[in-house]
Amino acid sequence: MVQLTREHGRTTFRAGGASGVVRPRMLAVGLVLLVVVLVPFCYGMTIGSFPISFGGVVRALFGAGEPGAVYIVQELRLPRALAGLLAGLAFGMAGAIFQTVTRNPLASPDIVGVNAGAAALVVAGITFDFGSGTWLGVAGGIGAGLVVYVLSWRRGTTGYRFILVGVGVAAMCTSITDFLMTKAQVFEAQRAMGWLVGSLNDREWSQVQPLMVALVVCTPVAVVLGPWLRQLQLGDEVAVGLGTPVRFAHLTLLVTGVCLATFATAAAGPVLFVALVSPQIAQRLTGMAWPPMIVSGLTGSAVILTADVLTRHILPSAQLPVGVVTGALGAPVLLWLLTRR
Template identity: 35%
Template sequence: MIWTLRLSKLSLQISRHATVIAAFLLIVLFAATSLALMLGSYPLNTAAMLEVFSGGGTAIQQMILMDHRLTRILTALGAGAAFGLSGAMFQTMMRNPLASPDVIGFNAGASCGALTAMMLTGGMVLPGAIAGAMLSAAAVTLLAWKDGLPPYRLILTGVGASLALTAVGDLLISRMDTQTASDMAKWLIGTLNARDWSNVALIWCGLALLAPMVVWLQFPLSRLGMKDDIATGLGMALSPLRLAITSVAILLAALAVSTAGPLPFVAFAAGPIARRLIPNGKPVLLASAASGSLITLLADTAARAVPLIQLPAGVFTALIGAPVLIWLLLAQFKKGAL
């Protein structure tokens, strides 16, 4: 069922099913966030949290909730949303659920760029991640190009590039001092440990800046699901649109990598999960962002809940994403797409 909202000369169609699913995801996200704020080696109940948020509570409660858990959770939500948006944009543009930045090597390129920037400057992680992602995207595209860009060639080339760039990342870590190498090795798995308000500001300000572009690209993305000749017949300039979509999606992925590390399979799994929830054939960017946030938050909460040791969140996102990858590979083989 479609609801039509009319405001003067503006008419907006809203799917009831999509609205219900969006409300459900928001409720689940709120519940998961509340649970994540409570859990930890120093548990907090609802009354204690409300007291801290209102300016009260003990100094220890304020430090744990405001300086540790809240920053970590807000970073997880933002990075997960950025990964989910990036993956959904690539998958919709390429008309293939396997074409996500973590599968085709763009996240690995961002990681190498960030590591290189860290070695050379001791900082500038975000510019390094953006440069690495852009360079890896250009290299993968050039290597996969053959009278166009067939999705299967892009995916296979990207998988090979991802393996090569992962090896380069390991080489860069081997040239660092012991403490830095240990920290960066955990970061490469994907971790949200020791996030602070600067990370929160970076991820959410970046999302706010890129949001208008994502909204603007929603319409052409819905047409790129058609065959190229049909989309061209509708008056769409495919090459500039694909360049714009690729640039925004890479910026989203690099932004997430710079704040949370290259969390595996979040960008890959968020889109298919959202499409299963809202099977309307249109880009499900908002649902993908919410799914990515939920996956990242649940993975980080599970990592914190393991007793005695602090596992990186990337361990749990890999456990979530691996079954989704196998399922999608089987589905693509059945369709003859691979």
């Protein structure tokens, strides 16, 4: 049974052993973002070289209608749309975790080397022909995250040291990627370049399914650890006073964030700036003191799906990577954040 109580202008709930504060503004923003996500998600499945009406898409999802339309929707457009939705959700949540743990709005997987590590190993697989699958990206991202954490550890880890070490690891991985690109054949280099920018083109179920599993596992973990995340935002000393196991909380939350970012990168490529800007947009929309995790994820999904629809309208025949639009939109936001600090 859920019990609601209003005291001092705030509404709280209690359900069994769980309790919390009801934030109407955050709920309203979340519902609006859910609609904003669904609009490009549904619209994206209707456009392409073979236009299909919304009713035709719905029928095709259930296996009805023309066989050609069923194949296009179920095997081509639905994996693409789900890859964008789930990758945005994972990137946004990972960015919120990184920025809250480090207490720095510039901390995100694409800044601290996680995405660069995934990219380096995937490009190596393409160049030397030992594979280019999802698991190479996952291994590269987790490996880079582990290196950053170990090198930044000094009886604990601090935000500024974690970011500085991450920037160094990102630069190293980017240099490796650039070197590999010079050694690759023309076809391999083109294939790698399309992936490096971040693209939803030609997504398959084999690329989407691991990301779905990662979100099913990591999202409940992140939600359960939410109280620790909010306490860490107050500072390590205050968090210790509140009974938070700071070192274990840092490790668990960063591992969760790294896993979300690496699986998203493996599915959609290192889509630029989504993990950086989504938490900041969500924080300002909700008026919270920290980036709200689920709202950040919905913001990330809205950014990627909207960017994908824009790329398909700007140059429909060129199959423009979605990372081109997110990079063009994210760079001014990054400059704005830098000038504010």
